[in-house]
Amino acid sequence: MKVEEEAIGAVVNRLRRAQGQLAGVIAMIEAGRDCKDVVTQLAAVSRALDRAGFKIVASGMRQCLARSEADAPPMTEAELEKLFLALA
Template structure:
């Protein structure tokens, strides 16, 4: 499953953001920050990773649909991504 350049750029941005958030979590743990704060940030990292994965899947699905029908799909990539997020 190939991912378009626009989708890949969005995925990389989300992964870089998650990488920064994860570095922040590590720093929080090293600094002895409150457990609640650490868990909240870990949840944010997890959501960022999930969204990156969903973006990849949505983009791949769109390309598969275009390949099968040979025409523009009835749903946009953003709509496919939203559907996947609703299932999560």
């Protein structure tokens, strides 16, 4: 599966955001911040990583659908991503 060029930018942005959030979580732990705050931020990191993964999968699914159902119009990447996220 090859990720489309336009999806790569969105994935990289999400991963960079997650990287920044993770650095924030580490700093919070080192500073002895409240457990609730740390867990909340850690959950945000997890969601950012999940969404990056879903974007990659959605892009691959779109490519597969476009090739296998030539008679029907393929779903957009946004439609596939929304559908996939409904399962999460």
